[in-house]
Amino acid sequence: xxxxxxxxxxxxxxxxxxxxxxxxxxxxxxxxxxxxxxxxxxxxxxxxxxxxxxxxxxxxxxxxxxxxxxxxxxxxxxxxxxxxxxxxxxxxxxxxxxxxxxxxxxxxxxxxxxxxxxxxxxxxxxxxxxxxxxxxxxxxxxxxxxxxxxxxxxxxxxxxxxxxxxxxxxxxxxxxxxxxxxxxxxxxxxxxxxxxxxxxxxxxxxxxxxxxxxxxxxxxxxxxxxxxxxxxxxxxxxxxxxxxxxxxxxxxxxxxxxxxxxxxxxxxxxxxxxxxxxxxxxxx
Amino acid sequence: xxxxxxxxxxxxxxxxxxxxxxxxxxxxxxxxxxxxxxxxxxxxxxxxxxxxxxxxxxxxxxxxxxxxxxxxxxxxxxxxxxxxxxxxxxxxxxxxxxxxxxxxxxxxxxxxxxxxxxxxxxxxxxxxxxxxxxxxxxxxxxxxxxxxxxxxxxxxxxxxxxxxxxxxxxxxxxxxxxxxxxxxxxxxxxxxxxxxxxxxxxxxxxxxxxxxxxxxxxxxxxxxxxxxxxxxxxxxxxxxxxxxxxxxxxxxxxxxxxxxxxxxxxxxxxxxxxxxxxxxxxxxxxxxxxxxxxxxxxxxxxxxxxxxxxxxxxxxxxxxxxxxxxxxxxxxxxxxxxxxxxxxxxxxxxxxxxxxxxxxxxxxxxxxxxxxxxxxxxxxxxxxxxxxxxxxxxxxxxxxxxxxxxxxxxxxxxxxxxxxxxxxxxxxxxxxxxxxxxxxxxxxxxxxxxxxxxxxxxxxxxxxxxxxxxxxxxxxxxxxxxxxxxxxxxxxxxxxxxxxxxxxxxxxxxxxxxxxxxxxxxxxxxxxxxxxxxxxxxxxxxxxxxxxxxxxxxxxxxxxxxxxxxxxxxxxxxxxxxxxxxxxxxxxxxxxxxxxxxxxxxxxxxxxxxxxxxxxxxxxx
Numbered sequence: 001x002x003x004x005x006x007x008x009x010x011x012x013x014x015x016x017x018x019x020x021x022x023x024x025x026x027x028x029x030x031x032x033x034x035x036x037x038x039x040x041x042x043x044x045x046x047x048x049x050x051x052x053x054x055x056x057x058x059x060x061x062x063x064x065x066x067x068x069x070x071x072x073x074x075x076x077x078x079x080x081x082x083x084x085x086x087x088x089x090x091x092x093x094x095x096x097x098x099x100x101x102x103x104x105x106x107x108x109x110x111x112x113x114x115x116x117x118x119x120x121x122x123x124x125x126x127x128x129x130x131x132x133x134x135x136x137x138x139x140x141x142x143x144x145x146x147x148x149x150x151x152x153x154x155x156x157x158x159x160x161x162x163x164x165x166x167x168x169x170x171x172x173x174x175x176x177x178x179x180x181x182x183x184x185x186x187x188x189x190x191x192x193x194x195x196x197x198x199x200x201x202x203x204x205x206x207x208x209x210x211x212x213x214x215x216x217x218x219x220x221x222x223x224x225x226x227x228x229x230x231x232x233x234x235x236x237x238x239x240x241x242x243x244x245x246x247x248x249x250x251x252x253x254x255x256x257x258x259x260x261x262x263x264x265x266x267x268x269x270x271x272x273x274x275x276x277x278x279x280x281x282x283x284x
Numbered sequence: 285x286x287x288x289x290x291x292x293x294x295x296x297x298x299x300x301x302x303x304x305x306x307x308x309x310x311x312x313x314x315x316x317x318x319x320x321x322x323x324x325x326x327x328x329x330x331x332x333x334x335x336x337x338x339x340x341x342x343x344x345x346x347x348x349x350x351x352x353x354x355x356x357x358x359x360x361x362x363x364x365x366x367x368x369x370x371x372x373x374x375x376x377x378x379x380x381x382x383x384x385x386x387x388x389x390x391x392x393x394x395x396x397x398x399x400x401x402x403x404x405x406x407x408x409x410x411x412x413x414x415x416x417x418x419x420x421x422x423x424x425x426x427x428x429x430x431x432x433x434x435x436x437x438x439x440x441x442x443x444x445x446x447x448x449x450x451x452x453x454x455x456x457x458x459x460x461x462x463x464x465x466x467x468x469x470x471x472x473x474x475x476x477x478x479x480x481x482x483x484x485x486x487x488x489x490x491x492x493x494x495x496x497x498x499x500x501x502x503x504x505x506x507x508x509x510x511x512x513x514x515x516x517x518x519x520x521x522x523x524x525x526x527x528x529x530x531x532x533x534x535x536x537x538x539x540x541x542x543x544x545x546x547x548x549x550x551x552x553x554x555x556x557x558x559x560x561x562x563x564x565x566x567x568x569x570x571x572x573x574x575x576x577x578x579x580x581x582x583x584x585x586x587x588x589x590x591x592x593x594x595x596x597x598x599x600x601x602x603x604x605x606x607x608x609x610x611x612x613x614x615x616x617x618x619x620x621x622x623x624x625x626x627x628x629x630x631x632x633x634x635x636x637x638x639x640x641x642x643x644x645x646x647x648x649x650x651x652x653x654x655x656x657x658x659x660x661x662x663x664x665x666x667x668x669x670x671x672x673x674x675x676x677x678x679x680x681x682x683x684x685x686x687x688x689x690x691x692x693x694x695x696x697x698x699x700x701x702x703x704x705x706x707x708x709x710x711x712x713x714x715x716x717x718x719x720x721x722x723x724x725x726x727x728x729x730x731x732x733x734x735x736x737x738x739x740x741x742x743x744x745x746x747x748x749x750x751x752x753x754x755x756x757x758x759x760x761x762x763x764x765x766x767x768x769x770x771x772x773x774x775x776x777x778x779x780x781x782x783x784x785x786x787x788x789x790x791x792x793x794x795x796x797x798x799x800x801x802x803x804x805x806x807x808x809x810x811x812x813x814x815x816x817x818x819x820x821x822x823x824x825x826x827x828x829x830x831x832x833x834x835x836x837x838x839x840x841x842x843x844x845x846x847x848x849x850x851x852x853x854x855x856x857x858x859x860x861x862x863x864x865x866x867x868x869x870x871x872x873x874x875x876x877x878x879x880x881x882x883x884x885x886x887x888x889x890x891x892x893x894x895x896x897x898x899x900x901x902x903x904x905x
Contacts, residue, residue, distance in 0.1 A: 059843045061835040062696060062760030065828050072828070088725050096715045099753040106757020109693075109856060110843035114870050117757065121750045128746035132728060133739060139732045200843055270739070277735040 004083055011082035012075060019214025020044040022221075026247050033251045048210055054203035059108045066104030067205045071212045073097035078219045084148025087135040094131075094219065097212070098124050101197070108200035116197025119183050122258045126181070126265030127174045130167045133273040134223075137164045140280050151229045158227040158238070163276035165227050168220075170269040172242055174261075175220045177213075178250035181261055217243075287339035290403050292327050293417060293460040296320055301453030308446040314428055317449060321421030324456065328417035332410040338401035338466075349398060352469050353390030359476050360386050366483065367502060370495065375503035378510055385513040389520055390469075399527045404466035411660060412463040412590055415667040420456045420582040422780045426675050427452065427574040429776035433682050434572050438489070448488055452578065455481040459583045463590055468519070468526040472512055475551070475587065479505040482584050485575045486568045497567030504564045508554030508588075515547035532598040539904075545599050546903025549592050549608055550896065556588025556641045559615045559892035565638060569630045573678030576630060580637045581671035586663060589644045593659045596648040603902040606734075609649025611895040613737045615642030617744035618888045623751045625879040627871065629677045629687040632751060633670065636713065639744065640666050640720075646737060647727050655730035661723035665712075665791055669720055672784040673709035676702060679777060689755050690871050694762035701773055703759045705781055710759075712788045714752045761870075843868075 024041035031038025040046075058064060074097040080090045102124070105117030139145050141160045142153045150157070158165055174181045183196075201209055224242045225235035300320040304313050331337070341348050360383045367375035405413075431445050455478060462474035479502065487498030519526045522540040531545060557565035565585065569576050579585060592608065599605050619639035626632045640662060647659035680695065680702050681687040695703040713720050724745065731738045773781065842849050842856075850857035850865050857865045 056835075056839050057841050058835060058839055059841060060696075060760060060762045061840075062762075064835050066757075066760075069828050086725075088728055092715075092721055092725060095749055099715060099749055099756070102753040103757035103760070106754060107760040107762075108843050109761050109868060109870060110845075111868065111870060112844065117754075121753060124753075125746050125750055128749060129739075129742035132742035132745060136728070136732045136735065136738045136742070139729075140735070145729060266743075270743070274735075274739050277738070281735050 007082045008079045011078045015078055015218040016211050016214045019217045020048070020211075022217055022243060023214065026243075029244075029247050030251055033248075044210070044214075048207045051202075051207035051210070052204050056204050057202050058205070059110070059200050062107045063104055063200070063205065066100045066107060067201065067208050069100030070097050070104065071208050071215075073100060074212050074215045074219070078215050078222075081147055081219060081222055084146060084151065087138065087145045087147055087150070088132070090147070091128075091131045091135055094216075095124070095128060097216075098128075101209070101212075104201070105197035110200050112199040113197055116195075116199065119258055120197050122262055123174050123181065126261055126269065127171045130171050130265070130269045130273060133270060133277065134161075134164050134168055134171075137161050137273060137277050137280065138226075140277065147226070150226055154230045156228045156230050156234070160280065161227065161276055163272040163279075165224070167269045167273040167276075168224055168227075169242060169245065170265055172220050172224065172246050173249060174265065175216055176246050176250075178246050180249075180253045180256040181265075182250075182255050183258055183261070286331075286334060286337040286405075287342070287403075289327050289331050290337075290339050290405075290460075290464055293324060293331065293413060293464070294457050296323060296327075297453040297455075297457035297460075301450040301457070304453065305446045305450040308443070310445075313445065313449060317424050317428055317453070320453065321417075321425050324417040324421050324460075328410070328413045331405065332414055334405060334410065335407075337403075337405040339403045340400060341402050348402075349390075352473060356386050356390055356469070356473055356476075357383070359473065359480070363476065363480065363502070363506065366480075367499070367506075370499045370502075372499045372503065375499055375506055378503055378506040382506065382510045382513050385510065385517050389513065389517045393520055399467045399469070399525060402467045402470060403464045404529060405464055408590070408594060408660060409463045411664055412586065413460060415582045415586065415664060416456055416459040416463065419667050419671045419784075420459065420578060422783060423574050423577045423582065423671060423675065424449070424452050424456070425776065426577075426678075426780040427572070429774065430574055430678055430682070431572065437682070444488070448485070448572075451481045451484045452574070455485070455578060455583050459587060462587050466528050468516055468528065468531075471528070472509075472516055475512060475555075476509055478555075478584055478587055479509055482568070482579060485578075486571045488571055488575065491570070494570045497564070497570050500567050501564040504554050504561045508551040508561075511547040511554075512551040515544040515551070518544045518547070528594060531595060534598070542599065542602060542604060543900075543903045545595055546604055546607075546900055548595055549599075549604070549903075550899065552588040552590075552592040552595075553611070553645070553896065554588070556585045556592070556645065557638050558588075558611065558642060558645065559618055559638075560889040560896075562615075562619065562635075562638050566631060566634050569634060573630075573674060573681065576634075577671050577674035577678070580633065580674060581667045585637065585641055586667065589641050589648075589659070589663060592645050593648045593656060593663070596651050596656060596659075600651045604899065605649050605651045607649070607895065607899040607902040609646050609651070609734060609737050610740075611892070611899060612642045612645030612647070612649055613731075613740035613744070614892065614895060615639065616646060617642075617740045617747070618884060618892075620744040620747035620751070621879060622881055622884055622888075624747055625873075625881045625884070626751075627689045627873045629680075629689050629692065629755070630674075632689065632755065633673055633677065636748070636751070637666075637670060639748065640670075643724070643727055643741075643744075646741070647730065650727075650730050650734055650737065652730055652733060654726065658723055658726035658730050661726060662720070665720045665723055668784055668787045668791065669709055669712040672705065672781065672788065673713070675777075675781060675784070676706045676709055679773075679781075680706065689758050690873075692755075693758050693870075694760075696760045697762040705785060707756060707759055708785055708788060710752050710756050712792065714748050 021041060023044045027043060028038045028041055073093050077090045077094040077097065080093060102117050102120045105113045105120060135145060138150060138157060138161070141157060142150050198206065198209065221239040221243060225239040228234040228238050297320055300316050304316055360379060364376060364379040364383060367379045427449070431448060435443055435445070458474045458477035458481065462471060462478065465471040465474060482505065483498050483502045486501050487494045516526055518540055524530060524541060531541060554561045565579065568579055616639050619635045619642060623632050623635035623639065626635060644659045644662045647655040647662065677687050680692060680699070683699050683702060684691060715721060728738065728741050731741050845858035845868065848859040850859060856868050858868060860866050
């Protein structure tokens with residue numbers, strides 16, 4: 001019980017520090033790849049603190065509910081993961097966080113935000129099936145949906161689920177809002193000054209969304225780490241490698257259109273996972 | 285005792301309906317409908333206390349077999365009359381064919397042993413009974429006020445409410461009979477009554493569109509009815525006992541029984557508006573909203589899925605079960621995608637219903653005990669949530685004159701109570717912690733044994749999140765300074781919407797407990813998560829709305845319009861060239877180029893027909 005409580009607290013406190021730091025590394029790496037010096041690695045924290053100290057301005061009361069919903073449900077999903085709960089429940093709770101974010105975008109009567117929200121729906125259409133399929137594939141290998149069971153199973157998932165792992169890399173790119181999947185709101189202002197779904201979020205709310213992204217990043221990286229959970233350090237290395245991969249992909253690819261994203265996420269992402277699942281069923 | 289209770293559940297609504305029809309006095313109608321609903325609810329709760337219950341028809345001087353035969357024939361004749369009067373040749377032909385089959389089965393084969401028991405109840409039937417008697421009754425009570433408003437809106441005089449309530453109440457009685465019957469002959473009789481009731485109720489407003497959609501519902505359901513009658517005939521000719529029990533426990537095994545099962549499953553598909561029969565349920569929306577609520581939540585479509593879920597153990601382990609699972613999962617995905625294309629609130633709800641029914645049928649096809657438990661959970665939780673959603677959309681339509689999602693923009697300001705009720709309904713449909721999500725969770729866990737089905741589940745599940753998120757956001761769009769209205773719901777609406785909201789609250793906080801204690805004891809074993817984590821998520825969800833209050837008016841600003849906002853309270857306005865003022869208009873429709881209803885239906889229907897052909901192929905061996 002005490003141990004579980006500690007794990008939950010660690011998830012709440014350590015994850016954003018880790019996530020913020022990773023995004024700092026991301027910015028530094030990206031800057032170097034582009035021949036710039038780049039901001040200090042702690043920059044995301046400076047940004048968040050500054051945003052938090054600003055006045056709160058909204059266009060409708062409901063925005064507050066939806067921003068908090070995004071933060072709290074993403075956080076809940078991470079806590080559930082830390083506690084070794086059911087993988088599907090984690091995905092659904094994470095999904096509600098995403099729904100809350102989209103509803104937040106829709107609730108502002110701004111054309112920019114609504115375009116962003118619609119695109120965020122497309123993002124969700126792209127990654128949600130992949131996540132569920134990954135969970136089902138893991139179930140087929142380990143015979144259960146419980147994260148605690150996956151951790152203790154002793155068999156590295158990556159060996160039986162290499163294609164599902166590739167699918168999860170796509171999910172990582174979408175969730176990090178990286179090129180070529182960064183059309184709802186990009187982290188770097190590659191293409192636009194107005195940041196899509198984020199247009200009407202400012203000050204503390206924007207900071208909360210940023211912090212939620214940190215949680216999300218850690219959550220998705222942790223899911224990637226699960227693919228080699230039998231030895232924690234290998235899992236950690238895999239997650240880090242995936243992160244660097246995402247940053248590099250972001251810098252070498254351009255933002256593409258959403259129909260392209262849906263097609264590629266469904267054919268490449270969902271398709272690969274399906275093939276992996278089919279191979280597993282045949283192997284039995 | 286048990287037998288009398290069943291008699292009350294089936295006959296009381298019929299008697300009350302006839303009384304309401306014969307004595308057209310509004311106060312009496314009100315008393316009768318509310319009293320019938322209360323008694324039905326209590327009866328259903330007492331019945332739910334029985335683990336199992338069997339009952340036969342009382343031994344009177346009446347020859348029940350002949351009575352049933354005559355009743356079936358009269359009912360079929362009535363359907364023929366209605367089809368011919370509507371000058372619809374296909375419906376007439378189907379009804380005439382059904383007359384031939386029914387006549388042959390009932391009178392052409394000589395005397396047979398009476399099937400015992402006539403009624404057999406278990407968890408599945410009593411849960412359905414609860415839905416019909418409680419949710420269905422609430423919808424009837426809601427109609428008391430709704431229909432007054434409806435007739436006022438449409439200037440209907442003289443009132444056609446006696447006829448309306450006759451068929452609404454008859455519907456409840458027939459549904460109760462349908463879910464309690466073990467005798468397939470009686471089940472068929474109630475089945476055809478629900479077809480009749482839906483035909484009359486869909487056509488209630490008697491506009492050309494209403495008549496056309498009613499006749500479409502009639503012919504599609506008659507097609508299912510004909511398949512049902514065919515199954516009945518097949519069983520009788522081959523000397524099997526025509527009862528649910530015989531079909532399920534394998535005593536009527538063999539090729540004929542399997543074909544009968546596929547015919548009955550097909551009948552279930554038509555009634556549950558599975559693709560390619562989805563159009564009758566969409567067309568049914570021309571009817572007054574309580575009819576939609578009844579058709580979608582507690583009656584009609586639930587009869588279809590009930591039959592499939594009931595028969596599932598009968599085709600476990602046969603190829604038929606894969607065909608059923610695949611057809612259901614296909615409808616789940618396609619209907620969810622179709623819901624994304626719609627902006628009419630009722631059509632979104634309709635596609636969502638069809639999609640969820642597909643999920644239930646897929647669960648029946650997956651056919652493990654876990655999957656069947658998931659199906660039962662989906663039936664229960666969906667009934668409550670969908671009833672609430674339809675009734676709230678009905679009230680919204682009367683309040684703002686439209687049921688388009690775009691017209692509901694900023695409803696939270698104009699009619700806070702209605703917006704919050706609709707939001708509760710939406711949240712309960714797809715998002716944690718509500719029972720629907722728990723059920724979907726179980727469905728996917730159960731579906732992991734059939735990976736191909738899971739791919740369809742995964743894609744459909746994402747589309748579901750998409751269309752609910754869109755609607756949820758639109759309800760709360762509100763420009764600062766918009767006028768706030770306080771609408772009183774009034775006693776009838778409070779009395780009906782209140783219990784549904786309360787039920788959703790209970791299902792959210794204690795879904796795990798309900799499943800554990802009531803629906804499927806022992807199913808907890810399958811959950812990796814514990815009840816605590818689930819309730820924790822529930823509490824987070826329930827606490828969130830309080831945050832809206834924390835925003836002070838001074839913190840509200842109009843949305844960004846490239847710096848061209850017209851100042852002041854009219855903040856939806858922006859300046860265009862020449863200082864002209866334009867209003868911002870935003871539609872919630874999503875990318876018509878990719879998700880077009882017509883194109884999805886154009887390839888979806890042929891695939892669905894192919895799947896049904898496969899279904900029969902699996903049944904015919």
